[in-house]
Amino acid sequence: MSDLLKIADKTYNSRLLVGTGKYKDFTETRAAIDASGAEIITVAIRRTNIGQNAGEPSLLDFLPPEEFTYLPNTAGCYSADDAVRTLRLARELLDGHKLVKLEVLGDPNTLYPNMIETLAAAKTLVKDGFDVMVYCSDDPIIAKQLEEIGCVAVMPLASLIGSGMGILNPWNLQIIIENAKVPVLVDAGVGTASDAAIAMELGCQGILMNTAIAAAGNPVLMAGAMKKAVEAGREAYLAGRMPKKLYSASPSSPTTGMIG
C-alpha cells in the first residue's frame, strides 16, 4: 500500500522526522537515525569554531546532505528577526534549500513557543520563498492562521520540548488535524513509543522528535521502536478503530453449536 507523506510537493516514505542533537557522538547519531528510518532530519545553525577545529569531523560528514532532507531549525531564537536571519543563513549554507523548521521560543525554562513572533516570522519567510514547517502551540486558531499564511506544515507540541510528557491534549490536536488542509505533525513532547502511536492514531501526518530517542537508555533501540510505533499508529488510523463500548453482547466466538 502506498501511503506517502507529502510536504511541499515532495513525498517521503517515513513519517518519522528526527533531530540530530544530544547524542553521545556522531557515530551514535548516525546509527540512531538509520534505525529510525527517518528521511528528514533537523539541524541547528551555529557559529563555526574558528581556529580550533581544522581537521575535526562535522555532522555533515556523518549525515551527508545528499542522503537526507535537511530541515534547518531556528532553535534558540527568541525573536522573529533572529529566526528569519538564521534561516537565510541556512539557505545559503545548504545551497538554496527552502524547507525549514521555524520555531520562536518565548521562555527559556519551558521553551514554550512565542506565537506572536512565530506568526510574524512565518509571514516574512513565506514571502521570501521558504517552505515553512512551523512549531506551534496546540491552539487550533493559531494553527489555522499559520496555514493561511502559507506554512507547508503545522507542528503543534504534544507537551513541552524535551519533557517526554507525551500527548497531553489529544482533543486540541484532533481539532487542529480535522481543520487542517496542510500536514499536521506532532513536534515535541513524545517520550516513548506508545506516545508516538497515540499521536499517529489521532491522524497526525507525522512526528518530529529528538530527545525521546537521544535521551533513551539505548538510543538506537528506541529509534527502531519509534519507527515501528509511527508505522503502527498510522496503520491503525487508516484502518479505523472499532467503536468503544462500555460492554458488548457480541462475543467473538459462535453462540451456536455449544455442547450439551
Add this chain to the structure above:
Amino acid sequence: MLITINGKPRSFEAANLSVAELVQHLELVGKRLAIERNGEIVPRSQFEATPLADGDKLEIVGAVGGG
C-alpha cells in the same frame, strides 16, 4: 584592520583582504559554511569579489546537531 568574527575582534596585518582570503586564513576552506557581513549574507560565489573593511562584523556559521 580590525574585524569582529563571531563576536570576537581580530586584527589582520593585510590592508586588503577579501572574504575568500579570510576563509583561507582561518583554515576554513572546503568547510560548509555561510557568512554574513554586517548583517548581509555574502553568497559563496561572491567570496572572492567581496573586500573586507576595517570594523566589519562577520558571522560565520555551520550546521550542528539539533532538534
